[in-house]
Amino acid sequence: MAAIERPVAKPRPVYLNLLAIRQPLPAIVSVLHRISGALLFAVGIPLLLWFVQTSLASGDGYAAAFAPLSSWFGKLVLLALAWAWIHHVLAGLRHLALDLHIGVDLAPARKASAVVMVVAILLTLIVAVRLW
C-alpha cells in the first residue's frame, strides 16, 4: 500500500488566555452563574443558617441577627450575597427556558443574557437603596 504523503503538520498557535479573549455575553452570564453559586455555597448557606438560628433564639437574638446590618461591612456582605442570589436565580431561569428551547438562537440568547445581567444589577441596586 502506498503511503500517502502528508505535509508535516505545523504546530498551530494555541491562544487560550481567557482573560484576553473577549467573551460573549452568554459566557459572562455563565461564569457569573458559577461564581455566584460558589459564593452562595461557601458564604451564603452558613450565614443563612446562622441568621435563622440566631433570630429564632429570643427577642434579643432577633435583634442580634440584624445587628451586622448596622455596619458598612455587614451591608456590603449582604449586598454581595443578594446579587449572587438574584443573578443565580435569573441565570437559572434562563437555563430552564433554554431547556424548553426558548431563546436558543444567537440573538435571543444574547438578549436574554443582557436581561439577566441588567435585571440582576437593578434588583441589587433596590436592595442597596433599602439597606442604606
Add this chain to the structure above:
Amino acid sequence: MVGGPVDRLAVGAHYGARDWLAQRVTAIVMTLYTLLIALIVLWHGGLDYATWKAMFASAAFRVSSFLFMVSLLFHAWVGMRNILMDYAKPTSLRLALQIVVVCVLVAYAGWTAQVLWGGP
C-alpha cells in the same frame, strides 16, 4: 488512570442526565419556597420576632424549610462538583476538594436539623 481495562475515574461524571434533572427540580423547589416566604412577609406587611417565631412553630413550615434546605444542599453538591470537574484537573486534587465539599454539606445538613428541630 488512562488505558486500563476499566477506563473510568471514581470522580468523573457518568451520571449526567439524573443530575441534570435533579438540578432543575431542586431549583424549582427553592424558587417556590422563596416565593412562599415573600408572600408570607407581604401578607404580614413586614416581619417581627413574634411573626417569625410563629412561622417556625408550624410543623408544615418546618418541613417546607427542610425540603428547601435538602434541595439547596443537593443543588450545591451538583454545582460544586461540576465546577471542580472543570477546574480541578489532577484527580487527587479533585477528589480531595470533593471530599471537603461533601463534608461541608453534611455539616450544613446537621446544622439545619439543629436549627429546625433542636431549638429551645
